[in-house]
């Protein structure tokens with residue numbers, strides 16, 4: 001932004017959005033700067049987020065929000081010889097989505113540089129940063145020079161937003177999680193693309209999830225989100241494409257911070273998991289494993305946050321012992337829960353049992369997970 005600073009009152013700005021009016025670039029700048037500098041109260045941020053959630057934003061406002069969030073901190077810069085190889089993928093998240101953990105080193109092994117700025121848990125979806133922090137001593141905060149050294153040495157790093165890297169997303173992200181304002185196309189677009197813009201990427205693939213365990217349950221809403229992400233990503237100069245992928249069932253067999261890291265390491269190195277607390281089930285073929293009840297019980301057990309900045313217990317998690325399409329007999333264990341409270345309550349067990357959908361083998365949905373590619377128009 002340049003020129004004269006506009007002076008606007010926060011209540012007036014919130015009222016404008018609440019009443020469905022468009023915010024100008026100056027107003028978006030004013031809001032995001034106040035978020036970054038913490039000169040606006042959290043209750044006012046929450047009210048503005050709810051107004052955006054209710055009223056949405058036109059593409060021009062979403063682009064302004066994304067740019068201002070990206071510029072709220074430093075932009076990373078890379079040596080000329082890395083041109084074209086600095087890449088990333090970002091998922092809109094779901095239950096058990098730990099793909100970033102093995103994917104970043106796999107891309108690095110192919111010669112790419114991946115400076116992945118990730119996030120914590122949002123709504124019911126797990127956060128890559130929370131997963132990594134379950135590794136004792138793992139530091140998700142790195143200075144730009146250190147990020148460059150890590151990329152030089154090993155090709156990839158996964159870090160968090162900070163006071164210097166997309167600070168506006170760090171604040172908005174935590175408040176969205178605590179105010180039920182996560183599933184908003186402009187807010188997700190601003191959050192995801194501001195981080196990727198700060199990474200100064202050449203290319204970006206977005207994995208936009210839809211289905212029972214995702215932020216958006218139906219493919220049409222996910223397609224609108226993917227189109228917004230791809231449009232804004234390309235407008236800020238990153239060659240961006242998206243896939244729409246079905247997320248009815250959790251990815252892999254583990255759900256929870258520590259257990260997902262173990263599963264990712266298993267994926268990279270072939271080691272096996274441990275521990276057990278088992279539930280029991282009925283006869284038939286597994287048609288689906290609904291991620292939402294699993295995520296809700298794990299959150300109550302301590303794996304998730306209900307307030308911004310709250311501590312979580314990284315060791316809480318679940319391992320799926322069956323997969324869709326597998327035949328199970330009465331008495332076969334299908335899930336192993338890692339928890340620390342004395343016992344799961346009967347209600348929690350019943351709720352968890354409801355996650356497993358059993359039927360006949362002819363009803364199994366074995367269509368591919370990736371449904372569509374969304375490319376710039």
Ligand code: URA
Pocket residue numbers: 091092093118119122182187188189191192195
């Ligand atoms: N990932 C993000 O970084 N932000 C969102 O809003 C959703 C997924």
